[in-house]
Amino acid sequence: MHTRAYLRASTKEQDANRAREDLQSFANDRGLKVASWYVENESGASLARPELFRLLSDCHPGDILLVEQVDRLSRLDADGWSKLKAEITAKRVRVVALDLPTSYQLANSGDDFTSRMLDAINGMMLDMLAAIARKDYEDRRRRQRQGIDAAKADGRYRGRPEDTKRNDAIISMLNSGQSWNSIVSATGCSRSTLSRLAKRTAQVMSASS
Structure with missing residues:
Protein backbone atom coordinates (compact mmCIF):
# COMPACT_ATOMS: atom_id res chain seq x y z
CA MET A 1 0.00 0.00 0.00
CA HIS A 2 1.33 3.44 -0.99
CA THR A 3 0.19 6.88 0.13
CA ARG A 4 0.05 9.45 -2.66
CA ALA A 5 -0.58 13.07 -1.72
CA TYR A 6 -2.48 15.44 -4.00
CA LEU A 7 -2.13 19.22 -3.71
CA ARG A 8 -4.17 21.62 -5.83
CA ALA A 9 -4.76 25.34 -6.16
CA SER A 10 -7.10 26.95 -8.66
CA THR A 11 -4.77 29.54 -10.21
CA LYS A 12 -1.05 29.99 -10.81
CA GLU A 13 -1.12 32.93 -8.39
CA GLN A 14 -2.09 30.59 -5.54
CA ASP A 15 0.33 28.32 -3.69
CA ALA A 16 -0.64 24.72 -4.40
CA ASN A 17 1.98 23.53 -1.88
CA ARG A 18 0.31 25.42 0.97
CA ALA A 19 -1.05 22.28 2.67
CA ARG A 20 2.05 20.09 2.18
CA GLU A 21 3.16 20.44 5.80
CA ASP A 22 -0.30 19.52 7.14
CA LEU A 23 -0.49 16.42 4.94
CA GLN A 24 3.03 15.35 5.91
CA SER A 25 2.23 15.81 9.60
CA PHE A 26 -0.98 13.76 9.23
CA ALA A 27 0.95 10.97 7.51
CA ASN A 28 3.72 11.00 10.12
CA ASP A 29 1.21 10.79 12.99
CA ARG A 30 -0.27 7.63 11.46
CA GLY A 31 2.96 5.96 10.44
CA LEU A 32 2.35 6.54 6.74
CA LYS A 33 5.12 7.29 4.28
CA VAL A 34 4.13 9.57 1.41
CA ALA A 35 5.48 7.78 -1.65
CA SER A 36 4.93 10.68 -4.04
CA TRP A 37 3.46 14.18 -4.30
CA TYR A 38 1.27 15.42 -7.14
CA VAL A 39 0.93 19.19 -7.37
CA GLU A 40 -0.98 21.33 -9.86
CA ASN A 41 -2.69 24.65 -10.35
CA GLU A 42 -5.97 23.76 -12.02
CA SER A 43 -9.65 24.35 -11.33
CA GLY A 44 -11.37 21.72 -9.20
CA ALA A 45 -14.46 22.28 -11.35
CA SER A 46 -12.68 20.68 -14.33
CA LEU A 47 -11.65 17.10 -15.08
CA ALA A 48 -8.69 18.45 -17.10
CA ARG A 49 -6.19 17.86 -14.30
CA PRO A 50 -3.10 16.00 -15.55
CA GLU A 51 -1.48 15.49 -12.14
CA LEU A 52 -4.60 14.02 -10.55
CA PHE A 53 -4.96 11.49 -13.35
CA ARG A 54 -1.23 10.75 -13.28
CA LEU A 55 -1.69 9.96 -9.59
CA LEU A 56 -4.56 7.60 -10.34
CA SER A 57 -2.58 5.99 -13.15
CA ASP A 58 0.29 5.33 -10.72
CA CYS A 59 -2.00 3.82 -8.07
CA HIS A 60 -2.34 0.16 -7.20
CA PRO A 61 -5.37 -1.39 -5.43
CA GLY A 62 -5.44 -0.33 -1.78
CA ASP A 63 -3.31 2.79 -2.26
CA ILE A 64 -4.28 5.95 -0.38
CA LEU A 65 -5.08 9.24 -2.11
CA LEU A 66 -4.37 11.85 0.57
CA VAL A 67 -5.84 15.36 0.28
CA GLU A 68 -6.28 18.32 2.61
CA GLN A 69 -9.97 18.78 1.84
CA VAL A 70 -12.49 17.09 -0.42
CA ASP A 71 -12.83 20.33 -2.40
CA ARG A 72 -9.15 19.97 -3.40
CA LEU A 73 -10.23 16.76 -5.11
CA SER A 74 -13.52 17.96 -6.57
CA ARG A 75 -15.65 21.00 -7.22
CA LEU A 76 -17.15 19.09 -10.13
CA ASP A 77 -20.79 18.97 -11.17
CA ALA A 78 -22.69 15.73 -10.63
CA ASP A 79 -21.67 14.22 -13.97
CA GLY A 80 -18.00 15.12 -13.54
CA TRP A 81 -17.90 13.80 -9.97
CA SER A 82 -19.55 10.57 -11.09
CA LYS A 83 -16.81 10.06 -13.69
CA LEU A 84 -13.99 10.84 -11.27
CA LYS A 85 -15.46 8.65 -8.55
CA ALA A 86 -15.82 5.78 -11.03
CA GLU A 87 -12.13 6.11 -11.87
CA ILE A 88 -11.20 6.09 -8.18
CA THR A 89 -13.44 3.08 -7.54
CA ALA A 90 -12.05 1.17 -10.52
CA LYS A 91 -8.54 1.69 -9.18
CA ARG A 92 -9.71 0.62 -5.68
CA VAL A 93 -8.08 3.72 -4.22
CA ARG A 94 -8.87 4.86 -0.67
CA VAL A 95 -9.52 8.60 -0.41
CA VAL A 96 -8.37 10.07 2.91
CA ALA A 97 -9.11 13.77 3.51
CA LEU A 98 -8.12 15.81 6.52
CA ASP A 99 -11.60 17.38 6.65
CA LEU A 100 -13.30 13.96 6.57
CA PRO A 101 -12.65 12.15 9.89
CA THR A 102 -14.60 9.08 8.76
CA SER A 103 -11.85 8.49 6.20
CA TYR A 104 -9.01 8.29 8.73
CA GLN A 105 -9.58 4.62 9.47
CA LEU A 106 -9.07 3.85 5.78
CA ALA A 107 -5.41 4.71 6.32
CA ASN A 108 -5.09 1.48 8.30
CA SER A 109 -5.70 -1.90 6.70
CA GLY A 110 -8.29 -4.09 8.38
CA ASP A 111 -10.33 -7.20 7.68
CA ASP A 112 -12.36 -7.35 4.49
CA PHE A 113 -15.74 -6.77 6.18
CA THR A 114 -14.54 -3.71 8.08
CA SER A 115 -12.84 -2.29 5.00
CA ARG A 116 -16.01 -2.67 2.94
CA MET A 117 -18.12 -1.02 5.64
CA LEU A 118 -15.70 1.89 5.92
CA ASP A 119 -15.57 2.25 2.13
CA ALA A 120 -19.37 2.47 1.98
CA ILE A 121 -19.60 5.06 4.77
CA ASN A 122 -16.74 7.08 3.34
CA GLY A 123 -18.28 6.96 -0.13
CA MET A 124 -21.50 8.54 1.15
CA MET A 125 -19.59 11.25 3.00
CA LEU A 126 -17.46 11.96 -0.07
CA ASP A 127 -20.59 12.38 -2.17
CA MET A 128 -22.03 14.83 0.34
CA LEU A 129 -18.86 16.93 0.67
CA ALA A 130 -18.31 16.93 -3.11
CA ALA A 131 -21.86 18.26 -3.55
CA ILE A 132 -21.25 20.94 -0.90
CA ALA A 133 -17.97 21.93 -2.60
CA ARG A 134 -19.78 22.28 -5.94
CA LYS A 135 -22.54 24.40 -4.36
CA ASP A 136 -19.93 26.65 -2.75
CA TYR A 137 -18.20 27.03 -6.13
CA GLU A 138 -21.46 27.93 -7.89
CA ASP A 139 -22.47 30.36 -5.11
CA ARG A 140 -19.15 32.19 -5.32
CA ARG A 141 -19.35 32.47 -9.09
CA ARG A 142 -22.93 33.76 -8.85
CA ARG A 143 -21.87 36.42 -6.33
CA GLN A 144 -18.95 37.39 -8.58
CA ARG A 145 -21.31 37.81 -11.54
CA GLN A 146 -23.72 39.86 -9.42
CA GLY A 147 -20.85 42.07 -8.26
CA ILE A 148 -19.64 42.60 -11.82
CA ASP A 149 -23.16 43.37 -13.05
CA ALA A 150 -23.63 45.91 -10.25
CA ALA A 151 -20.25 47.51 -10.99
CA LYS A 152 -21.09 47.71 -14.71
CA ALA A 153 -24.44 49.34 -13.93
CA ASP A 154 -22.66 51.96 -11.80
CA GLY A 155 -19.94 52.47 -14.40
CA ARG A 156 -17.27 51.18 -12.00
CA TYR A 157 -16.27 47.96 -13.75
CA ARG A 158 -12.97 48.05 -15.58
CA GLY A 159 -12.26 44.32 -15.83
CA ARG A 160 -9.08 42.56 -14.76
CA PRO A 161 -5.92 44.72 -15.08
CA GLU A 162 -3.76 43.71 -18.02
CA ASP A 163 -0.53 41.88 -17.23
Missing part, protein backbone atom coordinates in the same frame (compact mmCIF):
# COMPACT_ATOMS: atom_id res chain seq x y z
CA THR A 164 1.55 44.19 -19.40
CA LYS A 165 4.89 42.59 -18.52
CA ARG A 166 3.70 39.15 -19.58
CA ASN A 167 1.93 40.46 -22.67
CA ASP A 168 5.01 42.39 -23.79
CA ALA A 169 7.00 39.15 -23.51
CA ILE A 170 4.37 37.28 -25.55
CA ILE A 171 4.39 39.97 -28.25
CA SER A 172 8.17 39.73 -28.38
CA MET A 173 7.90 35.95 -28.83
CA LEU A 174 5.34 36.44 -31.61
CA ASN A 175 7.61 38.93 -33.36
CA SER A 176 10.51 36.50 -33.16
CA GLY A 177 8.44 33.89 -35.05
CA GLN A 178 7.87 31.39 -32.25
CA SER A 179 4.94 29.01 -32.73
CA TRP A 180 1.69 29.49 -30.82
CA ASN A 181 2.07 26.09 -29.16
CA SER A 182 5.52 26.93 -27.82
CA ILE A 183 4.30 30.32 -26.53
CA VAL A 184 1.29 28.77 -24.78
CA SER A 185 3.57 26.12 -23.24
CA ALA A 186 6.12 28.69 -22.06
CA THR A 187 3.75 31.32 -20.69
CA GLY A 188 0.58 29.46 -19.76
CA CYS A 189 -1.57 32.02 -21.59
CA SER A 190 -4.80 31.00 -23.30
CA ARG A 191 -5.05 30.81 -27.07
CA SER A 192 -7.74 33.52 -26.97
CA THR A 193 -5.26 35.87 -25.26
CA LEU A 194 -2.62 34.92 -27.79
CA SER A 195 -5.04 35.64 -30.65
CA ARG A 196 -5.90 39.05 -29.17
CA LEU A 197 -2.23 40.01 -28.83
CA ALA A 198 -1.43 38.76 -32.34
CA LYS A 199 -4.21 40.99 -33.74
CA ARG A 200 -2.93 43.93 -31.70
CA THR A 201 0.59 43.37 -33.04
CA ALA A 202 -0.70 43.16 -36.62
CA GLN A 203 -2.65 46.41 -36.18
CA VAL A 204 0.40 48.22 -34.80
CA MET A 205 2.56 46.99 -37.66
CA SER A 206 -0.11 48.00 -40.21
CA ALA A 207 -0.43 51.47 -38.71
CA SER A 208 3.32 52.03 -38.77
CA SER A 209 3.80 50.87 -42.39
Whole structure:
Protein backbone atom coordinates (compact mmCIF):
# COMPACT_ATOMS: atom_id res chain seq x y z
CA MET A 1 0.00 0.00 0.00
CA HIS A 2 1.33 3.44 -0.99
CA THR A 3 0.19 6.88 0.13
CA ARG A 4 0.05 9.45 -2.66
CA ALA A 5 -0.58 13.07 -1.72
CA TYR A 6 -2.48 15.44 -4.00
CA LEU A 7 -2.13 19.22 -3.71
CA ARG A 8 -4.17 21.62 -5.83
CA ALA A 9 -4.76 25.34 -6.16
CA SER A 10 -7.10 26.95 -8.66
CA THR A 11 -4.77 29.54 -10.21
CA LYS A 12 -1.05 29.99 -10.81
CA GLU A 13 -1.12 32.93 -8.39
CA GLN A 14 -2.09 30.59 -5.54
CA ASP A 15 0.33 28.32 -3.69
CA ALA A 16 -0.64 24.72 -4.40
CA ASN A 17 1.98 23.53 -1.88
CA ARG A 18 0.31 25.42 0.97
CA ALA A 19 -1.05 22.28 2.67
CA ARG A 20 2.05 20.09 2.18
CA GLU A 21 3.16 20.44 5.80
CA ASP A 22 -0.30 19.52 7.14
CA LEU A 23 -0.49 16.42 4.94
CA GLN A 24 3.03 15.35 5.91
CA SER A 25 2.23 15.81 9.60
CA PHE A 26 -0.98 13.76 9.23
CA ALA A 27 0.95 10.97 7.51
CA ASN A 28 3.72 11.00 10.12
CA ASP A 29 1.21 10.79 12.99
CA ARG A 30 -0.27 7.63 11.46
CA GLY A 31 2.96 5.96 10.44
CA LEU A 32 2.35 6.54 6.74
CA LYS A 33 5.12 7.29 4.28
CA VAL A 34 4.13 9.57 1.41
CA ALA A 35 5.48 7.78 -1.65
CA SER A 36 4.93 10.68 -4.04
CA TRP A 37 3.46 14.18 -4.30
CA TYR A 38 1.27 15.42 -7.14
CA VAL A 39 0.93 19.19 -7.37
CA GLU A 40 -0.98 21.33 -9.86
CA ASN A 41 -2.69 24.65 -10.35
CA GLU A 42 -5.97 23.76 -12.02
CA SER A 43 -9.65 24.35 -11.33
CA GLY A 44 -11.37 21.72 -9.20
CA ALA A 45 -14.46 22.28 -11.35
CA SER A 46 -12.68 20.68 -14.33
CA LEU A 47 -11.65 17.10 -15.08
CA ALA A 48 -8.69 18.45 -17.10
CA ARG A 49 -6.19 17.86 -14.30
CA PRO A 50 -3.10 16.00 -15.55
CA GLU A 51 -1.48 15.49 -12.14
CA LEU A 52 -4.60 14.02 -10.55
CA PHE A 53 -4.96 11.49 -13.35
CA ARG A 54 -1.23 10.75 -13.28
CA LEU A 55 -1.69 9.96 -9.59
CA LEU A 56 -4.56 7.60 -10.34
CA SER A 57 -2.58 5.99 -13.15
CA ASP A 58 0.29 5.33 -10.72
CA CYS A 59 -2.00 3.82 -8.07
CA HIS A 60 -2.34 0.16 -7.20
CA PRO A 61 -5.37 -1.39 -5.43
CA GLY A 62 -5.44 -0.33 -1.78
CA ASP A 63 -3.31 2.79 -2.26
CA ILE A 64 -4.28 5.95 -0.38
CA LEU A 65 -5.08 9.24 -2.11
CA LEU A 66 -4.37 11.85 0.57
CA VAL A 67 -5.84 15.36 0.28
CA GLU A 68 -6.28 18.32 2.61
CA GLN A 69 -9.97 18.78 1.84
CA VAL A 70 -12.49 17.09 -0.42
CA ASP A 71 -12.83 20.33 -2.40
CA ARG A 72 -9.15 19.97 -3.40
CA LEU A 73 -10.23 16.76 -5.11
CA SER A 74 -13.52 17.96 -6.57
CA ARG A 75 -15.65 21.00 -7.22
CA LEU A 76 -17.15 19.09 -10.13
CA ASP A 77 -20.79 18.97 -11.17
CA ALA A 78 -22.69 15.73 -10.63
CA ASP A 79 -21.67 14.22 -13.97
CA GLY A 80 -18.00 15.12 -13.54
CA TRP A 81 -17.90 13.80 -9.97
CA SER A 82 -19.55 10.57 -11.09
CA LYS A 83 -16.81 10.06 -13.69
CA LEU A 84 -13.99 10.84 -11.27
CA LYS A 85 -15.46 8.65 -8.55
CA ALA A 86 -15.82 5.78 -11.03
CA GLU A 87 -12.13 6.11 -11.87
CA ILE A 88 -11.20 6.09 -8.18
CA THR A 89 -13.44 3.08 -7.54
CA ALA A 90 -12.05 1.17 -10.52
CA LYS A 91 -8.54 1.69 -9.18
CA ARG A 92 -9.71 0.62 -5.68
CA VAL A 93 -8.08 3.72 -4.22
CA ARG A 94 -8.87 4.86 -0.67
CA VAL A 95 -9.52 8.60 -0.41
CA VAL A 96 -8.37 10.07 2.91
CA ALA A 97 -9.11 13.77 3.51
CA LEU A 98 -8.12 15.81 6.52
CA ASP A 99 -11.60 17.38 6.65
CA LEU A 100 -13.30 13.96 6.57
CA PRO A 101 -12.65 12.15 9.89
CA THR A 102 -14.60 9.08 8.76
CA SER A 103 -11.85 8.49 6.20
CA TYR A 104 -9.01 8.29 8.73
CA GLN A 105 -9.58 4.62 9.47
CA LEU A 106 -9.07 3.85 5.78
CA ALA A 107 -5.41 4.71 6.32
CA ASN A 108 -5.09 1.48 8.30
CA SER A 109 -5.70 -1.90 6.70
CA GLY A 110 -8.29 -4.09 8.38
CA ASP A 111 -10.33 -7.20 7.68
CA ASP A 112 -12.36 -7.35 4.49
CA PHE A 113 -15.74 -6.77 6.18
CA THR A 114 -14.54 -3.71 8.08
CA SER A 115 -12.84 -2.29 5.00
CA ARG A 116 -16.01 -2.67 2.94
CA MET A 117 -18.12 -1.02 5.64
CA LEU A 118 -15.70 1.89 5.92
CA ASP A 119 -15.57 2.25 2.13
CA ALA A 120 -19.37 2.47 1.98
CA ILE A 121 -19.60 5.06 4.77
CA ASN A 122 -16.74 7.08 3.34
CA GLY A 123 -18.28 6.96 -0.13
CA MET A 124 -21.50 8.54 1.15
CA MET A 125 -19.59 11.25 3.00
CA LEU A 126 -17.46 11.96 -0.07
CA ASP A 127 -20.59 12.38 -2.17
CA MET A 128 -22.03 14.83 0.34
CA LEU A 129 -18.86 16.93 0.67
CA ALA A 130 -18.31 16.93 -3.11
CA ALA A 131 -21.86 18.26 -3.55
CA ILE A 132 -21.25 20.94 -0.90
CA ALA A 133 -17.97 21.93 -2.60
CA ARG A 134 -19.78 22.28 -5.94
CA LYS A 135 -22.54 24.40 -4.36
CA ASP A 136 -19.93 26.65 -2.75
CA TYR A 137 -18.20 27.03 -6.13
CA GLU A 138 -21.46 27.93 -7.89
CA ASP A 139 -22.47 30.36 -5.11
CA ARG A 140 -19.15 32.19 -5.32
CA ARG A 141 -19.35 32.47 -9.09
CA ARG A 142 -22.93 33.76 -8.85
CA ARG A 143 -21.87 36.42 -6.33
CA GLN A 144 -18.95 37.39 -8.58
CA ARG A 145 -21.31 37.81 -11.54
CA GLN A 146 -23.72 39.86 -9.42
CA GLY A 147 -20.85 42.07 -8.26
CA ILE A 148 -19.64 42.60 -11.82
CA ASP A 149 -23.16 43.37 -13.05
CA ALA A 150 -23.63 45.91 -10.25
CA ALA A 151 -20.25 47.51 -10.99
CA LYS A 152 -21.09 47.71 -14.71
CA ALA A 153 -24.44 49.34 -13.93
CA ASP A 154 -22.66 51.96 -11.80
CA GLY A 155 -19.94 52.47 -14.40
CA ARG A 156 -17.27 51.18 -12.00
CA TYR A 157 -16.27 47.96 -13.75
CA ARG A 158 -12.97 48.05 -15.58
CA GLY A 159 -12.26 44.32 -15.83
CA ARG A 160 -9.08 42.56 -14.76
CA PRO A 161 -5.92 44.72 -15.08
CA GLU A 162 -3.76 43.71 -18.02
CA ASP A 163 -0.53 41.88 -17.23
CA THR A 164 1.55 44.19 -19.40
CA LYS A 165 4.89 42.59 -18.52
CA ARG A 166 3.70 39.15 -19.58
CA ASN A 167 1.93 40.46 -22.67
CA ASP A 168 5.01 42.39 -23.79
CA ALA A 169 7.00 39.15 -23.51
CA ILE A 170 4.37 37.28 -25.55
CA ILE A 171 4.39 39.97 -28.25
CA SER A 172 8.17 39.73 -28.38
CA MET A 173 7.90 35.95 -28.83
CA LEU A 174 5.34 36.44 -31.61
CA ASN A 175 7.61 38.93 -33.36
CA SER A 176 10.51 36.50 -33.16
CA GLY A 177 8.44 33.89 -35.05
CA GLN A 178 7.87 31.39 -32.25
CA SER A 179 4.94 29.01 -32.73
CA TRP A 180 1.69 29.49 -30.82
CA ASN A 181 2.07 26.09 -29.16
CA SER A 182 5.52 26.93 -27.82
CA ILE A 183 4.30 30.32 -26.53
CA VAL A 184 1.29 28.77 -24.78
CA SER A 185 3.57 26.12 -23.24
CA ALA A 186 6.12 28.69 -22.06
CA THR A 187 3.75 31.32 -20.69
CA GLY A 188 0.58 29.46 -19.76
CA CYS A 189 -1.57 32.02 -21.59
CA SER A 190 -4.80 31.00 -23.30
CA ARG A 191 -5.05 30.81 -27.07
CA SER A 192 -7.74 33.52 -26.97
CA THR A 193 -5.26 35.87 -25.26
CA LEU A 194 -2.62 34.92 -27.79
CA SER A 195 -5.04 35.64 -30.65
CA ARG A 196 -5.90 39.05 -29.17
CA LEU A 197 -2.23 40.01 -28.83
CA ALA A 198 -1.43 38.76 -32.34
CA LYS A 199 -4.21 40.99 -33.74
CA ARG A 200 -2.93 43.93 -31.70
CA THR A 201 0.59 43.37 -33.04
CA ALA A 202 -0.70 43.16 -36.62
CA GLN A 203 -2.65 46.41 -36.18
CA VAL A 204 0.40 48.22 -34.80
CA MET A 205 2.56 46.99 -37.66
CA SER A 206 -0.11 48.00 -40.21
CA ALA A 207 -0.43 51.47 -38.71
CA SER A 208 3.32 52.03 -38.77
CA SER A 209 3.80 50.87 -42.39
